[in-house]
Amino acid sequence: MPTENKNNLRKLIRQKRKQLDFHQQDLHAWSIARLITRQAAFRNAKRIACYLAEDGEIDPIYIIEKAWQYKKEIFLPVLPPTGKSLFFARYTAQTKLKPNQFGILEPDIHPNHWLRARELSLILLPLVAFDEKGNRLGMGGGYYDRSLAFIKHRKQWHNPKLIGLAHELQKVDSLSRESWDIPLNMITTEEKIYTNN
Numbered sequence: 073m074p075t076e077n078k079n080n081l082r083k084l085i086r087q088k089r090k091q092l093d094f095h096q097q098d099l100h101a102w103s104i105a106r107l108i109t110r111q112a113a114f115r116n117a118k119r120i121a122c123y124l125a126e127d128g129e130i131d132p133i134y135i136i137e138k139a140w141q142y143k144k145e146i147f148l149p150v151l152p153p154t155g156k157s158l159f160f161a162r163y164t165a166q167t168k169l170k171p172n173q174f175g176i177l178e179p180d181i182h183p184n185h186w187l188r189a190r191e192l193s194l195i196l197l198p199l200v201a202f203d204e205k206g207n208r209l210g211m212g213g214g215y216y217d218r219s220l221a222f223i224k225h226r227k228q229w230h231n232p233k234l235i236g237l238a239h240e241l242q243k244v245d246s247l248s249r250e251s252w253d254i255p256l257n258m259i260t261t262e263e264k265i266y267t268n269n
Protein backbone atom coordinates (compact mmCIF):
# COMPACT_ATOMS: atom_id res chain seq x y z
CA MET A 73 0.00 0.00 0.00
CA PRO A 74 1.60 3.33 -1.04
CA THR A 75 2.27 5.88 1.73
CA GLU A 76 -0.36 8.20 0.24
CA ASN A 77 -3.08 5.54 0.69
CA LYS A 78 -1.93 4.83 4.23
CA ASN A 79 -2.20 8.53 5.05
CA ASN A 80 -5.73 8.66 3.63
CA LEU A 81 -6.67 5.59 5.66
CA ARG A 82 -5.20 7.22 8.81
CA LYS A 83 -7.32 10.32 8.25
CA LEU A 84 -10.51 8.34 7.55
CA ILE A 85 -10.27 6.07 10.58
CA ARG A 86 -9.21 8.85 12.95
CA GLN A 87 -12.31 10.78 11.90
CA LYS A 88 -14.58 7.78 12.50
CA ARG A 89 -12.94 7.12 15.88
CA LYS A 90 -13.43 10.70 17.06
CA GLN A 91 -17.16 10.45 16.38
CA LEU A 92 -17.65 7.87 19.14
CA ASP A 93 -19.36 9.54 22.08
CA PHE A 94 -18.17 9.41 25.68
CA HIS A 95 -20.50 6.55 26.57
CA GLN A 96 -19.33 4.34 23.68
CA GLN A 97 -15.69 5.18 24.43
CA ASP A 98 -16.14 4.21 28.06
CA LEU A 99 -17.99 1.00 27.19
CA HIS A 100 -15.21 -0.06 24.80
CA ALA A 101 -12.49 0.79 27.33
CA TRP A 102 -14.31 -1.29 29.93
CA SER A 103 -14.91 -4.32 27.64
CA ILE A 104 -11.29 -4.33 26.53
CA ALA A 105 -10.03 -4.12 30.11
CA ARG A 106 -12.19 -7.12 31.01
CA LEU A 107 -10.83 -9.15 28.07
CA ILE A 108 -7.18 -8.23 28.60
CA THR A 109 -6.99 -8.68 32.36
CA ARG A 110 -8.05 -12.34 31.93
CA GLN A 111 -5.17 -13.09 29.55
CA ALA A 112 -2.05 -14.96 30.68
CA ALA A 113 0.03 -12.24 29.00
CA PHE A 114 -1.44 -9.75 31.49
CA ARG A 115 -1.63 -12.05 34.53
CA ASN A 116 2.04 -13.07 34.16
CA ALA A 117 3.32 -9.59 33.38
CA LYS A 118 5.26 -7.66 36.03
CA ARG A 119 6.13 -4.56 33.99
CA ILE A 120 3.46 -3.26 31.63
CA ALA A 121 3.70 -0.30 29.29
CA CYS A 122 0.50 1.62 28.53
CA TYR A 123 -0.17 5.07 27.11
CA LEU A 124 -2.40 8.04 27.87
CA ALA A 125 -5.26 8.05 25.39
CA GLU A 126 -5.90 10.92 22.99
CA ASP A 127 -7.68 11.44 19.69
CA GLY A 128 -10.38 8.86 20.53
CA GLU A 129 -7.89 6.07 21.26
CA ILE A 130 -8.99 3.30 23.63
CA ASP A 131 -8.41 4.55 27.17
CA PRO A 132 -6.33 1.97 29.09
CA ILE A 133 -7.29 3.47 32.48
CA TYR A 134 -9.25 0.43 33.70
CA ILE A 135 -6.34 -1.84 32.78
CA ILE A 136 -3.94 0.47 34.63
CA GLU A 137 -6.09 0.44 37.76
CA LYS A 138 -6.32 -3.36 37.70
CA ALA A 139 -2.55 -3.62 37.23
CA TRP A 140 -1.92 -1.31 40.21
CA GLN A 141 -4.30 -3.44 42.31
CA TYR A 142 -2.23 -6.51 41.44
CA LYS A 143 1.00 -4.63 42.33
CA LYS A 144 2.23 -4.70 38.75
CA GLU A 145 4.42 -1.85 37.52
CA ILE A 146 2.98 0.47 34.87
CA PHE A 147 5.15 2.46 32.47
CA LEU A 148 4.42 5.19 29.94
CA PRO A 149 6.42 5.98 26.79
CA VAL A 150 8.87 8.87 26.99
CA LEU A 151 10.64 10.49 24.08
CA PRO A 152 14.20 11.79 24.57
CA PRO A 153 14.49 15.36 23.16
CA THR A 154 16.88 14.25 20.41
CA GLY A 155 16.01 10.58 19.95
CA LYS A 156 13.51 8.89 17.68
CA SER A 157 13.14 5.84 19.89
CA LEU A 158 10.91 5.45 22.92
CA PHE A 159 11.98 4.79 26.49
CA PHE A 160 9.56 3.89 29.26
CA ALA A 161 9.11 5.65 32.63
CA ARG A 162 7.34 4.35 35.72
CA TYR A 163 3.80 5.63 36.27
CA THR A 164 2.09 5.48 39.68
CA ALA A 165 -0.89 7.36 41.08
CA GLN A 166 1.64 9.87 42.52
CA THR A 167 3.67 10.44 39.35
CA LYS A 168 3.83 14.02 38.13
CA LEU A 169 3.33 14.45 34.39
CA LYS A 170 4.77 17.04 32.03
CA PRO A 171 4.31 17.68 28.30
CA ASN A 172 7.09 16.67 25.88
CA GLN A 173 8.09 18.54 22.68
CA PHE A 174 4.87 17.34 20.98
CA GLY A 175 2.67 18.34 23.92
CA ILE A 176 2.15 14.70 24.96
CA LEU A 177 2.15 14.15 28.72
CA GLU A 178 5.00 12.05 30.12
CA PRO A 179 6.07 11.06 33.64
CA ASP A 180 8.44 13.68 35.03
CA ILE A 181 11.15 11.12 35.87
CA HIS A 182 14.93 11.40 35.50
CA PRO A 183 16.29 9.57 32.40
CA ASN A 184 18.49 7.44 34.71
CA HIS A 185 15.33 5.58 35.68
CA TRP A 186 13.95 5.04 32.17
CA LEU A 187 13.72 1.48 30.82
CA ARG A 188 14.13 0.09 27.30
CA ALA A 189 11.30 -1.81 25.62
CA ARG A 190 13.24 -5.06 26.02
CA GLU A 191 13.00 -4.77 29.83
CA LEU A 192 9.18 -4.89 29.82
CA SER A 193 6.90 -7.95 29.96
CA LEU A 194 4.00 -6.48 28.04
CA ILE A 195 3.39 -3.41 25.89
CA LEU A 196 -0.14 -2.19 25.19
CA LEU A 197 -0.04 -0.09 22.03
CA PRO A 198 -2.43 2.45 20.60
CA LEU A 199 -3.02 2.20 16.86
CA VAL A 200 -4.94 3.81 14.03
CA ALA A 201 -5.78 0.65 12.02
CA PHE A 202 -5.08 -3.09 12.22
CA ASP A 203 -5.79 -6.29 10.34
CA GLU A 204 -6.37 -9.84 11.56
CA LYS A 205 -2.74 -10.80 10.84
CA GLY A 206 -1.49 -8.43 13.52
CA ASN A 207 -0.35 -5.67 11.19
CA ARG A 208 -0.47 -2.26 12.81
CA LEU A 209 -0.89 1.16 11.26
CA GLY A 210 0.18 3.88 13.72
CA MET A 211 0.03 7.65 13.50
CA GLY A 212 2.87 7.58 10.97
CA GLY A 213 5.89 8.41 13.13
CA GLY A 214 7.20 4.84 13.28
CA TYR A 215 8.16 5.32 16.95
CA TYR A 216 7.03 1.91 18.18
CA ASP A 217 8.56 0.18 15.12
CA ARG A 218 11.91 1.83 15.80
CA SER A 219 11.81 1.05 19.53
CA LEU A 220 10.89 -2.59 18.89
CA ALA A 221 13.25 -3.19 15.94
CA PHE A 222 15.36 -5.57 18.09
CA ILE A 223 12.49 -8.08 17.95
CA LYS A 224 13.21 -8.69 14.25
CA HIS A 225 16.71 -9.97 15.06
CA ARG A 226 15.58 -12.44 17.69
CA LYS A 227 15.09 -16.12 16.91
CA GLN A 228 12.84 -16.59 19.90
CA TRP A 229 10.61 -13.81 21.06
CA HIS A 230 9.33 -14.06 24.62
CA ASN A 231 9.07 -10.55 26.00
CA PRO A 232 7.80 -7.97 25.61
CA LYS A 233 4.48 -9.29 24.33
CA LEU A 234 2.70 -6.71 22.15
CA ILE A 235 -1.04 -6.16 22.41
CA GLY A 236 -2.81 -3.47 20.38
CA LEU A 237 -5.95 -1.80 21.79
CA ALA A 238 -8.56 -0.74 19.24
CA HIS A 239 -12.19 -0.10 18.51
CA GLU A 240 -13.69 -2.69 16.17
CA LEU A 241 -14.24 0.14 13.66
CA GLN A 242 -10.43 0.39 13.29
CA LYS A 243 -10.19 -3.07 11.66
CA VAL A 244 -9.43 -3.21 7.94
CA ASP A 245 -9.27 -6.21 5.56
CA SER A 246 -5.53 -6.08 5.11
CA LEU A 247 -2.54 -3.79 5.61
CA SER A 248 0.72 -4.23 3.74
CA ARG A 249 3.59 -4.93 6.15
CA GLU A 250 6.66 -2.80 5.43
CA SER A 251 10.14 -4.15 6.15
CA TRP A 252 10.39 -2.09 9.36
CA ASP A 253 6.85 -2.81 10.68
CA ILE A 254 6.71 -4.93 13.84
CA PRO A 255 3.54 -7.06 13.95
CA LEU A 256 1.54 -7.46 17.15
CA ASN A 257 0.90 -10.71 19.08
CA MET A 258 -2.71 -9.75 19.71
CA ILE A 259 -5.21 -7.00 19.11
CA THR A 260 -8.12 -6.55 21.51
CA THR A 261 -11.31 -4.73 20.59
CA GLU A 262 -14.55 -4.32 22.52
CA GLU A 263 -15.82 -7.44 20.70
CA LYS A 264 -12.96 -9.92 20.72
CA ILE A 265 -9.29 -10.79 20.86
CA TYR A 266 -7.43 -11.32 17.59
CA THR A 267 -4.45 -13.61 18.21
CA ASN A 268 -1.49 -14.10 15.90
CA ASN A 269 1.01 -16.21 17.80
Ligand SMILES: Nc1ncnc2c1ncn2[C@@H]1O[C@H](COP(=O)(O)OP(=O)(O)O)[C@@H](O)[C@H]1O
Pocket residue numbers: 208209210211212213214215217218221250252253
Ligand atom coordinates in the same frame (compact mmCIF):
# COMPACT_ATOMS: atom_id res chain seq x y z
N1 LIG B 1 13.52 0.47 12.57
C1 LIG B 1 13.46 1.61 11.87
N2 LIG B 1 14.59 2.23 11.48
C2 LIG B 1 14.53 3.38 10.77
N3 LIG B 1 13.40 3.98 10.40
C3 LIG B 1 12.25 3.41 10.75
C4 LIG B 1 12.22 2.20 11.51
N4 LIG B 1 10.92 1.89 11.73
C5 LIG B 1 10.18 2.85 11.13
N5 LIG B 1 10.97 3.76 10.54
C6 LIG B 1 10.53 4.94 9.77
O1 LIG B 1 9.37 5.51 10.34
C7 LIG B 1 8.51 5.96 9.31
C8 LIG B 1 7.06 5.75 9.73
O2 LIG B 1 6.79 4.36 9.85
P1 LIG B 1 5.31 3.81 9.64
O3 LIG B 1 5.36 2.32 9.82
O4 LIG B 1 4.75 4.32 8.34
O5 LIG B 1 4.54 4.54 10.81
P2 LIG B 1 3.57 3.93 11.91
O6 LIG B 1 4.14 2.61 12.34
O7 LIG B 1 3.55 4.96 12.97
O8 LIG B 1 2.26 3.75 11.20
C9 LIG B 1 8.86 5.16 8.06
O9 LIG B 1 8.96 6.02 6.97
C10 LIG B 1 10.17 4.49 8.36
O10 LIG B 1 11.18 4.89 7.47
Ligand SMILES: [Mg+2]
Pocket residue numbers: 208209210214217252253254
Ligand atom coordinates in the same frame (compact mmCIF):
# COMPACT_ATOMS: atom_id res chain seq x y z
MG1 LIG C 1 4.64 0.96 11.18
